[in-house]
Amino acid sequence: MKFIDEYRDPVAAQRWLAAIHGLVTRPWTLMEVCGGQTHAILKYGIDELLPREVTLLHGPGCPVCVTPLEKIDRALALASRPNVIFCSFGDMLRVPGTDRDLLAVKAAGGDVRIVYSPLDALKVALENPDKQVVFFAVGFETTAPGNAMAVYQARRAGLENFSVLVSHVLVPPALEAILGSPSCRVQGFLAAGHVCAVMGYTEYLPIAARYKVPIVVTGFEPLDLLQGIYLSVKQLEEGRAEVENQYSRVVTKQGNRQAQSIVTEVFCIVDRAWRGIGVIPGSGLGLRDAYAGFDAERRFDLSEVGPRPEPAECIAGLVLQGLKKPHECDAFGRRCTPEHPLGATMVSSEGACAAYYRHRRVAAGQEGAR
Amino acid sequence: MCLAVPGKIVSMSGDDPWARTAKVSFGGAIKDVSLAFLPDVNVDDYVIVHAGFALSQIDEKEALLIFEDLSKLAAGLDGDGESPA
Numbered sequence: 001m002k003f004i005d006e007y008r009d010p011v012a013a014q015r016w017l018a019a020i021h022g023l024v025t026r027p028w029t030l031m032e033v034c035g036g037q038t039h040a041i042l043k044y045g046i047d048e049l050l051p052r053e054v055t056l057l058h059g060p061g062c063p064v065c066v067t068p069l070e071k072i073d074r075a076l077a078l079a080s081r082p083n084v085i086f087c088s089f090g091d092m093l094r095v096p097g098t099d100r101d102l103l104a105v106k107a108a109g110g111d112v113r114i115v116y117s118p119l120d121a122l123k124v125a126l127e128n129p130d131k132q133v134v135f136f137a138v139g140f141e142t143t144a145p146g147n148a149m150a151v152y153q154a155r156r157a158g159l160e161n162f163s164v165l166v167s168h169v170l171v172p173p174a175l176e177a178i179l180g181s182p183s184c185r186v187q188g189f190l191a192a193g194h195v196c197a198v199m200g201y202t203e204y205l206p207i208a209a210r211y212k213v214p215i216v217v218t219g220f221e222p223l224d225l226l227q228g229i230y231l232s233v234k235q236l237e238e239g240r241a242e243v244e245n246q247y248s249r250v251v252t253k254q255g256n257r258q259a260q261s262i263v264t265e266v267f268c269i270v271d272r273a274w275r276g277i278g279v280i281p282g283s284g285l286g287l288r289d290a291y292a293g294f295d296a297e298r299r300f301d302l303s304e305v306g307p308r309p310e311p312a313e314c315i316a317g318l319v320l321q322g323l324k325k326p327h328e329c330d331a332f333g334r335r336c337t338p339e340h341p342l343g344a345t346m347v348s349s350e351g352a353c354a355a356y357y358r359h360r361r362v363a364a365g366q367e368g369a370r
Numbered sequence: 371m372c373l374a375v376p377g378k379i380v381s382m383s384g385d386d387p388w389a390r391t392a393k394v395s396f397g398g399a400i401k402d403v404s405l406a407f408l409p410d411v412n413v414d415d416y417v418i419v420h421a422g423f424a425l426s427q428i429d430e431k432e433a434l435l436i437f438e439d440l441s442k443l444a445a446g447l448d449g450d451g452e453s454p455a
Binding site: 001002003004012015016019034035036061062063064091116117118119120138139140142143145146152192194195197198220223224227246248249250251252256258259262348350 | 428
């Protein structure tokens with residue numbers, strides 16, 4: 001397919017790799033922000049082809065992974081109600097709540113439906129006027145405009161049987177939380193290309209300047225990732241800390257204004273808890289007061305669902321902050337697998353633990369996995 | 371979840387800017403896509419699609435840069451003139 005195949009060309013990939021090898025004189029640690037990038041890096045074995053000096057840490061950019069346990073439990077409680085049709089993107093269905101997942105609720109008779117787009121959930125609401133339809137609105141800045149549009153259209157149509165369970169998160173505050181940690185090892189970021197397609201990249205300029213880290217807006221194909229790594233390492237070797245745009249075929253500096261405006265119309269910035277990490281101030285989106293009537297947490301009494309402790313053995317929070325690699329967990333591949341996950345990072349294909357499990361060519365816990 | 375896929379617009383319909391849609395071909399598979407966030411695209415343009423919404427038009431000139439940059443590197447013309455290994 002055009003705009004995919006050419007960015008997977010193995011000859012060009014070898015040449016980018018040679019360029020990176022020719023550039024490196026010292027150890028450098030980079031973090032790719034987006035789980036989609038993590039998945040591609042592991043799938044194509046890019047981390048194993050890089051010079052030994054270059055370490056990739058895997059970032060928190062996996063909405064499935066960072067949606068807090070309490071929010072999952074609320075989704076489970078809503079989906080279990082007899083008059084509710086619960087609509088969700090497919091990758092949320094196997095995320096473990098305290099005692100089950102959405103798939104188990106569906107198996108027990110709950111009306112849980114997988115949708116491809118939030119507009120599909122809106123359609124379900126129109127077709128089922130005697131049911132309450134709840135859409136699980138999760139995701140980063142990439143997903144926020146579509147979810148905002150569904151709420152906007154529901155209000156415009158006066159749709160009274162549609163609501164959203166919101167757990168939206170934002171990238172820049174998470175980067176600052178990572179950079180502000182005393183144990184932070186990240187020296188440069190590959191920023192998430194599709195988040196920047198919506199938001200542009202001006203909000204990364206003060207972060208690069210304040211923390212003196214290169215930030216390179218990077219795409220998702222192997223050549224994109226290799227060029228993003230090349231540009232980051234080049235900046236580090238030259239002592240620069242700038243924002244660069246590798247993914248210029250898709251991302252502009254200002255982003256998509258129409259998409260931004262619908263997000264601002266429907267959502268406002270709120271504090272948000274990240275699973276395994278904790279509350280990061282100003283790191284999420286919640287519904288504005290004008291749209292509060294579409295907030296499932298206000299429409300339904302969910303007081304029975306309170307804060308719950310994470311499974312003690314799961315180190316997903318450390319993995320999401322780049323402080324541990326998946327195979328450094330004792331449970332990895334033994335008591336925690338994609339079939340029986342302890343934490344959400346083992347569920348989503350974009351979760352670092354699941355990507356390591358699926359694509360690693362070394363056995364669980366074995367030395368040599370970098 | 372931020373997966374977004376490039377596709378080619380094969381037809382468009384609707385006048386309401388919030389409800390304009392396109393049929394987009396992803397290597398032959400056709401899907402309905404909202405154009406609410408891309409008011410200025412046309413048939414034959416390539417767009418990046420996420421969860422049923424076109425988020426960005428692909429800039430076909432910029433798309434070639436990665437290969438031009440690689441040629442420059444090979445020719446030792448990168449930035450300050452240093453040559454890669």
